[in-house]
Amino acid sequence: MKLAMIYSFLKQDLYKIEEAVNETIQSENPVLREASSQLLKAGGKRIRPVFVLLAGKFGDYNLERMKAVAVSLELIHTASLVHDDVIDEAELRRGEPTIKSKWDNRIAMYTGDYIFARSLENLSTLDNPRAHQILAKTMVELCLGEIEQIQDKYNVEQNFRNYLRRIKRKTAILIAASCRLGAIAANVSKEEELALYRYGYYVGMSYQIIDDVLDFTASEKELGKPAGSDLLQGNITLPVLFSLEDSKFKEQTQHVFNSNTELTSAAIEPLIKEIQSNGSIQRSLAVSDQYLNKAYESLEKLPNIRAKQTLKGIAKYIGKRRA
Secondary structure, X not given: OOHHHHOHHHHHHHHHHHHHHXXXXXXXXXXXXXXXXXXXXXXXXOHHHHHHHHHHOOOOOOHHHHHHHHHHHHHHHHHHHHHHHHHHOOOEEOOEEOHHXXXXXXXXXXXXXXXXXXXXXXXXXXXXXXXXXXXXXXXXXXXXXXXXXXXXXXXXXXXXXXXXXXXXXXXXXXXXXXXXXXXXXXXXXXXXXXXXXXHHHXXXXXHHHHHHHHHHHOOHHHHOOOOOHHHHOOOOOHHHHHHOOOHHHHHHHHHHHHHOOOOOHHHHHHHHHHHXXXXXXXXXXXXXXXXXXXXXXXXXXXXXXHHHHHHHHHHHHHHHOOO
């Protein structure tokens, strides 16, 4: 089953959000307009708006309020991808040329900044200071996560705690915020709001771990970018971290990092093969499952409505995701 089928009953509302996202990023400047539109046209699962809408179903669901939150969160995610591609020097995103590869780093950075600004401007229509505070803190955490990823590149001495904190800031915090802000916009009770926030956090952690696994197990066609891209950029993800427990692999990895001013796919191929065969993939998936189980537990405190079953279905899909 495709992910979109799980929340198909939201199709009409998601269509309106998609329209609003496209309207919000329009600019009089032709370069900004084209660069922003290109990224949105490349697609994406729009999973953050889905979480906003589902969280809103537990309270006073008003599409205009839901839309304000959903559009802002999707734009923050989109802007972070633009900046990611500059940092990682990525040429492809979802199989399409990145903004930095089509234009240059400066255009990409200003495009990302523009989308961030439009996101904040869009949320100003929601009269709830708490929502604005949470969004601001979420953006701060996102930035810290990106800085930490840059600092930890090619660092074979980092630990499990560093990794978890980094992926929390890089991925989980935005999904958790999607659930929380959707709940706040619908005036959901504090107890249910917290349960939804925890669900989003745990699902987000699992989602990123699965992403890190897929970097070693999926094909370039499935990923929309070269397999092993994370390692190629010096990012130490969970399968690599587990593999580094072996001193021989650690020494080999350090040698590869030190011997290449610019890493190539050929240079890291032996490392990828070792990661694929040494059990690190299975151990990483086990950690992902632990987070998913916590996500299921978080949902137990919520009323048994369709949105709850849908959230369960999404978590189950994420756990089985292979592309």
